[in-house]
Amino acid sequence: MTRPLRADAARNRRLLLAAAADEFAERGLEASIADIARRAGIGKGTVFRHFATKEDLIAAIVLDRVEVLIEAGHDLAAAADPGAALREFMTVAAEQRQQRDLSFLHEANAGREEVSRVQTRLRETIDALVDRARDQGAVRADVTGTDVFLLMCAPNHVAGYQPDAPPDLWRRYLAIIFDGLRPEGAHPLPQPAPDARG
Template identity: 35%
Template sequence: MRADAQRNRERLLAAARAAFARAGVETSLDDIARDANVGSGTLYRHFPTREALVAAVLDDRYEALAAEAARLQAEHSPGEALVAWLKLFVNHLMTYRGLAASVATVLHDETSPLYSACHAMRAAAYELVATAQRGGAVRDDIDASQVLHLAAGVAWAGEQSAADRAGVEHMLAVLMDGLLCNGRVPRPFG
């Protein structure tokens, strides 16, 4: 990529991060281009769809979530690792208004740029759930995809009700009580 094209891409990503934080992921793409001091055509050359822009903004976060899953598995029991990671995942989804609904929508759409961007994160979640199930910590009648959808639902509900962090954590604890075999969220993560 030419240096000027790379600068434009970085300005677009910075403007998108700021706009998403201010107004959510459904903010106007034309406003993002204007904030980046580029034309709409430049935005669409770099990011042909809203999902492509959202995926690019979130790419490093998804890699960090995948790395955090590995760290948690190495340091905690399977149930504790899953609970701690799901808290991180829900907090990630609440970073930008509308993100939880966007992620839940594309979890099975292999043609979506957002689906591709969260591949490592999804794989990490699948491993966390499978490990917790093999260890007897999580019920075996649910799969990782369903767990991710439920966590996205908690984030969405928190966003829709304007719940504070404590309220969102309580909803997640109730969800985990239903997922864990012993029905109790492990401490100190609960």
């Protein structure tokens, strides 16, 4: 189908995706294509040769990210300690973008067919991790995979509010949030968990 890119084109594609991810992480989705191209050291037009649309570019990054998460989730699905596995998963998720956060993973491309599909797969992966952890009593009985899916980005986001945060600050907030998921000291939750799909 997609025959291998020419060597230079492949290199540019990589540069572009990296630059775009960085710009989006630093400035949000309104980062301009021109800035992304400049950062990647390529021409503006080249961006559009690789991704016909800004949205396509964003979708490609999201897909990349989510695929990595799914893989990480699968690798952890059979780990000896389900609680540690879940926490490791959330760590991997947060590590992906130590700068700012990967919120746009949620915000963008609401409608995109491919994105929804891969998000569904990610949710299922997370469900499996959470179910196992819950069965073992590693997390409280009333949290679901959807909760983790939604909370996953919070550590980075929260840390991003601190003006000159040390690069690992998110680990602090991941720890706090994860403690909130533990059974010890859990108080009843006032709202039911949302459905997988809205």
